[in-house]
Amino acid sequence: MIYYNCSIVIHVLKVKRKSRLLMNIKKIANSNIRWALISMALAVIFAACATVPHTGRKQLNFLPDKDLDSLGTRAYSELLKKEPECKDQKINEMVQSVAGRLSKAAEGVDGPGFDWKVHVVDRDIPNAFCLPGGKIVVYSGILPYVKNEAGLATIIGHEIAHAVARHGGERLSQQLAIQGISSIGSELFKDTEGKLDNKTKAAIGALGLGATLGVILPYSRTHELEADRIGQLYMAKAGYDPQESIHLWERMGKISKSQMPVWLSTHPTDDERIKNLRELEPEARKLYEKAPVKYGRGAII
Numbered sequence: 116m117i118y119y120n121c122s123i124v125i126h127v128l129k130v131k132r133k134s135r136l137l138m139n140i141k142k143i144a145n146s147n148i149r150w151a152l153i154s155m156a157l158a159v160i161f162a163a164c165a166t167v168p169h170t171g172r173k174q175l176n177f178l179p180d181k182d183l184d185s186l187g188t189r190a191y192s193e194l195l196k197k198e199p200e201c202k203d204q205k206i207n208e209m210v211q212s213v214a215g216r217l218s219k220a221a222e223g224v225d226g227p228g229f230d231w232k233v234h235v236v237d238r239d240i241p242n243a244f245c246l247p248g249g250k251i252v253v254y255s256g257i258l259p260y261v262k263n264e265a266g267l268a269t270i271i272g273h274e275i276a277h278a279v280a281r282h283g284g285e286r287l288s289q290q291l292a293i294q295g296i297s298s299i300g301s302e303l304f305k306d307t308e309g310k311l312d313n314k315t316k317a318a319i320g321a322l323g324l325g326a327t328l329g330v331i332l333p334y335s336r337t338h339e340l341e342a343d344r345i346g347q348l349y350m351a352k353a354g355y356d357p358q359e360s361i362h363l364w365e366r367m368g369k370i371s372k373s374q375m376p377v378w379l380s381t382h383p384t385d386d387e388r389i390k391n392l393r394e395l396e397p398e399a400r401k402l403y404e405k406a407p408v409k410y411g412r413g414a415i416i
């Protein structure tokens with residue numbers, strides 16, 4: 116009995132030792148797999164790092180620009196079906212002209228090579244955005260807030276800057292990285308027979324389309340300050356006085372929260388961004404001084 120007991124004890128000890136050994140092997144294997152995955156992820160992240168123009172910030176962006184741009188184009192054509200075009204010729208021409216100058220300036224400064232389009236929506240919603248690939252959408256409802264062409268140039272320049280700096284792609288990359296690249300990445304750009312499914316809508320939200328599709332994902336403070344900086348350069352290059360960007364944000368800062376437009380609710384006004392624009396204004400002014408045509412603050416809207 117004792118022998119058997121001993122034998123059992125020895126057997127148990129052997130099994131325990133064996134299982135410990137197996138566990139250790141598993142642990143090593145698991146940690147190796149984990150390290151391999153981490154290394155692969157780091158390699159992907161490293162390879163996916165892009166540099167933001169003007170600020171030099173490294174950003175995570177592993178979605179190809181052409182895919183993001185085609186998503187922007189799809190969202191834009193979807194929007195054209197839903198949102199009525201502004202028929203007021205004067206407003207349409209003015210917005211088209213300001214946006215045209217801004218997109219030309221963006222190409223001159225950073226050369227994103229976008230296929231630019233501008234759509235003015237006849238709706239009393241204070242909103243504006245630029246989708247990846249250069250699809251600019253301005254709602255007539257934002258015009259009472261901008262006061263003059265330079266104010267509008269500030270907003271369009273800011274939105275274009277988000278697109279050129281690939282902030283939407285960065286947000287989407289961050290979301291995909293959090294949710295697991297494989298879970299939605301492969302399905303994201305599938306054809307949905309011209310209709311947008313929820314995943315695509317969420318992606319579009321990340322890209323900055325926002326209110327019209329009921330998805331608003333605010334940009335980070337870093338993105339906002341970057342878009343202010345780059346947008347100010349674009350408006351100056353287009354011939355609008357960069358000082359007016361400061362005046363616009365000062366005016367926006369005075370709007371009470373209850374009257375705050377949708378666009379502004381995702382673009383918080385604060386002293387930091389005004390201070391940022393003031394500090395950067397001399398750099399933008401150099402471009403303004405060289406602009407072949409100077410519009411100053413432009414026509415009153």
Ligand SMILES: [Zn+2]
Pocket residue numbers: 273277334338339342382
């Ligand atoms: Zn913004």
